[in-house]
Amino acid sequence: MSKPALAPLRAVRGGLTLALVALLLTLLVAPGRAQEAPLELAVTPAFEGNYAPDRWLPLSIVLRNAGPPARVLVAAALPGARARNTAEVDLASGAEARLTLYAAMDRQARELLITAERDGQVLVEQRVAVRPREGERLLGIVAPQPLQLRLPRREELAALPFLPLAMPPEALPDRPAGLSSLTLQLLGELPAEGLGPAQQGALLAWVRSGGHLVVGGGPGAQTMLASLPPELRLAEAGSSADLDPAPLGAFAGGPPPDGLQGVILRPTLGAVASGPAAAPLWLQRAVGGGQVTQLAFDPGLPALQAWQGAPAFWNRLLQPVRIYATAGGDTSADGLQARILSGALGNLPAINLPNTGPLFALLALYTVVIGPGLALALNRLDRQALGWVVLPAVALGVGAIAAGMAIAGRPDQRIVSQITLIEQLDANNARARTALGILTPRDERFAVTAGANLVARPITPGSAPFGSIDGAGGDLAQESGDLSLDVQRWELQGVQAEALVPLAALDATLTIGDGTIDVMVRNTTGQPLTDVAVVYAGSVVRLGDLAPEALAQASWPPAIAPGAPRPAAAAPLSALVLGDVLAVGLEPGTAPERRNLIREALINAAVAPYPDGAPPGPVVLAWTGASPLSLAVDAPGAANQQVGLVISQPRIVGGGAAFIPAGWMLPRAEDGRGTCRGEPGRGLIAAPAPLTLTLALPAELAGFQAQAATIDLQSDRPWPSAGVTTELYRWQDAQWVALSFDGPGAITLSDAAPYVQAGRLRIRLGGRIAEAGCVFADASLRGTLP
């Protein structure tokens, strides 16, 4: 065979060889690529993986990248969930990244899957064991070193067992969501550098939404108090001292501990002291919907650990503000608010109605043409028989034009609704929660962007008049605020986002005078506010709309005489504020406007953290259409609705002679018994006797020095004519003083000073008081404000 004849064969052989080499290289390189992404993932759940149902679980995540630089998506997913919480991390080659990812938990998940992905491909994953804790006291104990508390053991308690969770201060989450699983927090000791601003904000938001914070005393008390937000400080810590332990024993129902070292607490306004007035053992004050307890001693004292009564003491002191029980529904403040906000989304905005005018005009013209018009024309031509052709032709022609117009003018059927609750935390910050719901006629993915550093979770499932409400699927990115929501057709689905947002507090003041109360609100939020109202004690002061920096003033409604019916005081706050507009929609044949129903729900959500939905002091309510936590949904043309409610507390000021009208002292039963409602307002169930109640002024008026008081006692059943004992508590000598009172009616105290301390007046009704049914207690005070 000649050489030229062999040349093609060689070429083929050469090609085959090259192909084999290429294949070999590919096979060699492919596993190398898999090894090229040596991404390490280490996930540590907070609270040892324990979480309260439907709350958040922070996950500490460490990513190490030994490969090339990469942008990695970290995702936490519950088994079977459609939505994931995600965060994006830029990892340089050889770098390590740490982040906290907030996972929205459900009610029963026992495992979380955390993945690190790039371009949709899972690079590495880790499964984390988690455990729901329902009906338990998740107690976060914050201290640099583990703090030993002698808590009651699980088997010693019939309900609400303790689950102590040690947390170093630096691990304290910097978002309220991170603390949401905790029922209680005990600050044992904080380092000198204290808490960061974000941690402080999160702590304050957590307390306001129903958390119980216990601040330890002891040597580090001053440092600790200095690093707390002012709203959470109940006292100034003084010098060290030997404290009287006897009240501890009395509180625990046993012998006291052997000695108690602590500090002298100097209470701030509104804090209620327990123990000797000169050196109280602890102070308590309600803050928003939660509570703060300031101890005068170190909770980890050896004397307390050795004390036999310690379990009973801690069991009684460390009470959740609102018992967390999910049987029949989550009753915690966050859970209630989430449910209310989710349900309110069902009040969808009105759809965008198209401009039907031109179409109806065309059809009206057509009616004239198809009837008399064509008949006249054909008659004139004497071609009536042509009508059998012309009439259908005109009808079909006009039909085609009309159909074209209809299709061109067809509105977007998608509906986007978002409602935001903005709770003012301090002078510069607010906690905002936005519930976003989307309804679409087809399965669709929506890109949602938010300006704030938020965390988001699927909305609480519920139902609306038109169908069900459910959480959306997709990736819910924290930090960046870019959400990708998968919404199924014809079902209102969405997410609930929350964030701490910078927001200047409303400048609102109530000035108490001698018979007058003046209200002033200046809009310092920078956003226009509408229907601003100040509400308290069954009264509403409406200030109208306020442009940025605008100021409105008004007088508080005239005082109602003690004993006069005050049904408004028993009405829900939302009914009080929106009564008129809601009543219009309740008349026969009418329905309330959905926008007003949203407002009603938002007010209900705002007051949900408070017992009976009644804030312990005046509140300012203002509506805004520009939410600081606005979620921009990429759905141009969709019907859109955005409603926001700002709730904040006004300052209460005054000086000199002052008169506190009836209704301003709110009754609270000291044994936590139930409330009742009636014509005179909100009352307390009288049975069983004795009924010990406290009438308390708003905390800002705790310094009020009462000189005279008129106490009014009423009941819904006939007041027993005999056998009822009435006593007032005299604070100076801690004695109950019996009164000769032939109820119901008013008791006039010409010298009220001994009975009113820190804005509180205690009354004990004994004997046959249980027969009175529901007891309504009220008081008006005359005195001076410092």
Added chain:
Amino acid sequence: MKPLTGVTSVLLKELRAALRGSRAALLLTVYVGLALIAARLVYGAVAGQIGSGPPIFSAQVGQAIFIGLTLTVQGLTVFLAPATTVNSVSAEHERRTYDLLAATPLGPGQLLVGKLLTGIAFALLLLIAVLPLFSIVLMFGGVTIADILRVLATVLASAVAGAVLGLFCSALTRQTYSATLLCYALLVALVGGTLLAANFWSLTHAMEPAPPAYLAANPLSAVGSALARTRPPEVLSPEMLRPVVFLSLLTQGVVVELQGARVTLPLYRATLVIYGAVSLALFWLSLHLVRPRRRWVPDKADAAMLAVVLAYGALVALARPWWEQGVRLP
């Protein structure tokens, strides 16, 4: 004369005559005008409450307009379709032209078929004329092709049956006034009587819904059952659609709760079968009524009608599972 030629000649003559004068224009104007007013009123009513009460979606606005418009068109068709034929025979008698017609080679069958087709053609013209109004529904959506076909079949069957009824009354009374009176008395009895009977049954049976068979011959109930399936998307609660509440007045026992699920019986199928049978029967009777002599003696036309009736009977028997669903609960 060939049968077809006879029918064609009558048809052409009648078609030419049908559009003469102002009657046809008036009927068209009333028909389209009232339907347009109904559509505008329904739209206004829905749009007026769009911000209050339960939310209303775009598709539901379309469905409400579709239901309102269809009920109006059906109501007008039921009462206007007989008007297209109610004078067709009687007018010949009143104009004394009937004997002349009888003297022509045209048979009674050819005469009746020609006049009936003219009436049906005019009813069809009315339906075509009203079609552009349904474009309003397109603006909002919510209606499927199946919904339209169901409703169209029911309205067409009602139109044909109405035209046959008018023809029968005309042939029976031979006077337009009497025919009109009889025809509308029968219609009122059919529409109102069946609803009354169903409600009376319900009253005497602890407010239980009456058996759907009570309403099977009612043209409004038939179209109501065809419309009752025009519902919001399946995941939405049907209570949202307010016209459905109105429809329930017409469709007692047709939309029922069954084992927790809402079931809509296709009553209109039974109505189609009944209207077909009644139309054949009335037409057959009319054939005899228009004969000038030996009125009740069977002839070839009867044989043809018998064949048609038997074929129809066989078809109905074969389709029993289909139409029986309309009057029997699953």
